[in-house]
Amino acid sequence: MEAVLRVTEALRSFREARLSGLRPPVEFFDFTRISRPADMNTATSRISYNTRYFSGNYLLIIALLAVYAVLTNWLLIISLIFLVGGFILINKFAPEATQLGEHTITQKHLYTGLFVIGIPMFWIASPFSTVFWLVGASGFLILGHASLLEPGVESDYAAIQENV
Template sequence: MEVLLRATDAIKSLRETRFSGIRSPAEFFDYHRISRPADLNQATSRISYNTRYFSSNYGLIIAALAVYAVITNYLLLFSIAFLVFGFAAINKFAPEATQFGEHTVTQKHLYTALFVIGIPLLWWASPIYTVFWLIGASAVLILGHACMLEPGVESDYATISEGAV
């Protein structure tokens, strides 16, 4: 019960801190503000401003791409589920050592067996490829959006207030 309360509190604090800055889809997908930057300086300033302004939206994009990557890689999904549910099952059903004939099976033995099977299975599922795909896909989408979207009128006021401080 205590774990559930801690998880609920963590979700609430995440919602209050990280998801409070989510911009509306109308603002995020405003096609009227899309234009090609004139030069590299303008592209850099757009990226700098838009990555800060839309950081919560970009976080959601990364999370959605990560879920997509795991769901479409069935072996990776299976190996992660195997390790997580195996760990949970060992904690729940085998907290004490069990005697099988002349052999005593402890949690340490079960964890060793779980990792001897699970880690090579996880490695075979190519998680490093998935991480690099996630980094590349996120970078292309986020930098493309941030570079092509002109900052709104509020960006002019943001630079004035930064200069005044």
């Protein structure tokens, strides 16, 4: 029960810290402020400002892309359910050794069987390509948006507040 309370508290603090910075879609998709940066310095300053200003929106984009990546890789879902579910079931239903005929089956034997089947299945599901796709797709979208969107008028005032 204490673990559930810690998880809910962590989710609450995450929501307050990160998702409170969500900007409205009208501001995030403001097509009137889109322009090609004049040079690399302009692009870098836009990326620096926009990644801080739209950090909640970018985090939401990464989360949505992660959900999409996992939902489109069925073998990854099955292998994760197999490994996590097997681990939970072994802990719940087989804490002590079990006698099966003349053989004694311990938790160590069950974990070995779980990992001998689950790890190759997880490896075949190509989790690394999913992670690299997620990094590439989110990087492309976030850097593209951040470099093309001109900072609003509030960016001029943000620089003044930092100096005070």
